[in-house]
Every structure is written in C-alpha cells, then in structure tokens.
Amino acid sequence: MKWKEEDNTLQATFEFSDFVEAFGFMSQVAIIAEKMNHHPNWSNVYNTVTFHLSTHDAGDVVTEKDLTLSKEISKIFEKYT
Amino acid sequence: MKWKEEDNTLQATFEFSDFVEAFGFMSQVAIIAEKMNHHPNWSNVYNTVTFHLSTHDAGDVVTEKDLTLSKEISKIFEKYT
Amino acid sequence: MKWKEEDNTLQATFEFSDFVEAFGFMSQVAIIAEKMNHHPNWSNVYNTVTFHLSTHDAGDVVTEKDLTLSKEISKIFEKYT
Amino acid sequence: MKWKEEDNTLQATFEFSDFVEAFGFMSQVAIIAEKMNHHPNWSNVYNTVTFHLSTHDAGDVVTEKDLTLSKEISKIFEKYT
Numbered sequence: 420m421k422w423k424e425e426d427n428t429l430q431a432t433f434e435f436s437d438f439v440e441a442f443g444f445m446s447q448v449a450i451i452a453e454k455m456n457h458h459p460n461w462s463n464v465y466n467t468v469t470f471h472l473s474t475h476d477a478g479d480v481v482t483e484k485d486l487t488l489s490k491e492i493s494k495i496f497e498k499y500t
Numbered sequence: 501m502k503w504k505e506e507d508n509t510l511q512a513t514f515e516f517s518d519f520v521e522a523f524g525f526m527s528q529v530a531i532i533a534e535k536m537n538h539h540p541n542w543s544n545v546y547n548t549v550t551f552h553l554s555t556h557d558a559g560d561v562v563t564e565k566d567l568t569l570s571k572e573i574s575k576i577f578e579k580y581t
Numbered sequence: 582m583k584w585k586e587e588d589n590t591l592q593a594t595f596e597f598s599d600f601v602e603a604f605g606f607m608s609q610v611a612i613i614a615e616k617m618n619h620h621p622n623w624s625n626v627y628n629t630v631t632f633h634l635s636t637h638d639a640g641d642v643v644t645e646k647d648l649t650l651s652k653e654i655s656k657i658f659e660k661y662t
Numbered sequence: 663m664k665w666k667e668e669d670n671t672l673q674a675t676f677e678f679s680d681f682v683e684a685f686g687f688m689s690q691v692a693i694i695a696e697k698m699n700h701h702p703n704w705s706n707v708y709n710t711v712t713f714h715l716s717t718h719d720a721g722d723v724v725t726e727k728d729l730t731l732s733k734e735i736s737k738i739f740e741k742y743t
Binding site: 519520523526527530533534546 | 611
C-alpha cells in the first residue's frame with residue numbers, strides 16, 4: 420500500500436523514469452482532481468511527485484474525498500509502471 | 501509498424517482508454533516536440549490522437565526530423581499500452 | 582464573434598504567440614472538456630488551435646453542449662490575448 | 663520583484679484565479695523547464711504555485727540556471743495577470 424496517513428494528511432510519493440513521464444502523470448491527475456472538485460497539495464522534483472491530501476472544508480483532515488482521490492491517483496499511476 | 505508515409509506526411513493514429521489518458525500522452529509529446537523544436541500537426545477526439553508530420557522549413561515534406569519525432573512519439577505511447 | 586457554424590459543427594481557430602502558450606491553453610481546455618464530459622475535435626499546429634465542435638450522441642450536430650463548451654473556450658482564450 | 667533568495671533557493675509564489683488557470687501555467691513551465699534541462703522544485707495547492715529553485719549539480723545552491731529559469735517563469739506568469 421503506497422499511501423499512509425500522517426499528520427492528518429494522506430501521503431504518497433510516486434517515481435517515474437524522468438520529468439516528462441512525471442508531468443504526463445500530473446496532467447492526468449490535474450484533470451481528475453478538477454473533475455472531482457478536490458485539489459491535491461502536491462509537489463514535484465524531476466521524476467518524483469508527492470501528495471499530501473486533506474479536506475480543507477472539513478478542517479484539514481482526511482475524509483472520504485481524499486480516499487477517493489488517492490485511489491484515482493494510484494489507478495493513473497499503474498499505467499506508468 | 502504504426503507510421504505510414506502518405507501525401508508527404510508521416511501519419512499515425514494512437515488510441516487510448518479514455519480522454520484523460522490521451523491527454524496525458526499529449527502532454528508528454530508536447531514537451532518533447534518543443535524540446536526538439538519540431539512541432540506536430542496533430543488532432544484529438546476523445547481517446548484518439550492523430551499525427552501528420554512534415555517539415556515546414558524543408559517545403560512540407562518528410563525529413564529526418566519527422567522520423568526522429570515519430571520514434572519519440574512511439575516510445576512515449578508504449579507506456580500506455 | 583470568433584465561432585461560426587458550418588457543416589454541422591461549431592468552428593473556431595485561436596492563435597497564440599508560440600507553441601508553449603498554445604499548449605498552456607490546450608491544457609486548460611482539456612480540463613474543462615473532461616469536467617463537462619464533452620470532448621472537442623481539435624487540432625494544433627505550432628501556435629494555432631482549431632476546434633470543430635459537435636455532439637456525437639445527438640447525431641453529430643451542434644447542440645447546447647457545444648455552445649456552452651465554445652463559450653468556456655473563448656473565456657479561457659481571453660487571458661492569452 | 664517576486665523572487666527572493668533564501669536558504670540557498672530562489673523562491674516565489676504565484677497566484678491564479680483558479681486551479682485550471684494554475685495548471686495551464688504549470689504546463690507552460692513544464693515545457694520550458696524540460697527544454698532548459700533544469701527542473702524546478704515546485705508545489706501546487708488549488709490556485710497557488712510555489713517554486714524553490716536551486717541547482718542540484720552545483721551542490722544545491724542558486725546558480726545562473728536558476729536565475730534564467732526564474733525569469734522564464736515570471737515571463738509566462740505575466741500573461742495570466
């Protein structure tokens with residue numbers, strides 16, 4: 420299991436073969452996040468993308484929305500492995 | 501072999517599982533195209549991306565540049581299959 | 582008015598200063614299109630993006646969905662001018 | 663001046679009207695970064711994009727490469743204001 424809950428956020432780091440691949444993944448995640456109207460706190464350096472998911476409207480804790488988004492992100496990632 | 505030469509362009513169509521995946525692929529191709537400073541004539545409808553590659557500066561014929569770009573595009577596509 | 586209806590599609594072409602800017606615009610349109618679950622037939626060459634909008638499920642004619650998407654696209658484009 | 667040097671990184675935060683606009687900007691920056699072969703440490707939450715630029719190969723300090731990238735990023739941002 421890639422995701423872990425810590426400090427009231429759902430966290431995971433994904434690694435790609437290079438920046439171009441990492442950004443292809445980010446583009447897919449961006450579309451899904453906007454569609455769910457639930458946006459991640461995420462960062463990227465070169466081939467690595469890290470997420471800290473929590474729900475602002477619920478007081479910055481992990482909710483069902485974060486679990487759903489985390490599953491969608493993992494599903495997108497599968498294709499890149 | 502996915503690519504064929506016709507009407508002085510190098511053509512290929514790629515199919516994905518959905519629009520989100522197609523656009524992830526397009527984002528990667530966009531980065532590579534700009535890096536090569538060689539931009540495709542490409543179109544997209546839902547899960548399909550079609551290319552017509554030719555070299556404007558050479559009089560709109562297929563050149564080495566198009567061959568190189570076509571190989572890069574095929575390489576990016578492999579991951580999505 | 583940028584859009585015109587012809588051959589049962591709503592058509593428009595947008596021009597940018599370069600490919601990078603054109604692709605920034607395309608990324609925004611991609612997100613909006615997926616969110617609306619209405620995907621354009623669109624093509625790009627360098628700094629130009631062309632749309633042919635119609636509604637497949639209605640028999641490939643222009644519907645309210647195309648009008649709405651065309652307005653969203655125009656709104657995104659405004660920022661780039 | 664948007665950028666400041668702190669902790670051996672060049673830092674700036676950019677704000678947009680929404681996530682879609684922020685991601686359009688990120689797509690442009692991604693293309694430029696890959697072209698320069700100099701990739702940012704950047705993060706995004708909703709309408710905000712934050713950069714921490716430094717040069718890994720130089721021992722994680724600010725170099726000319728970071729200055730150049732910061733200027734390119736600022737130039738891309740101008741269009742969105």
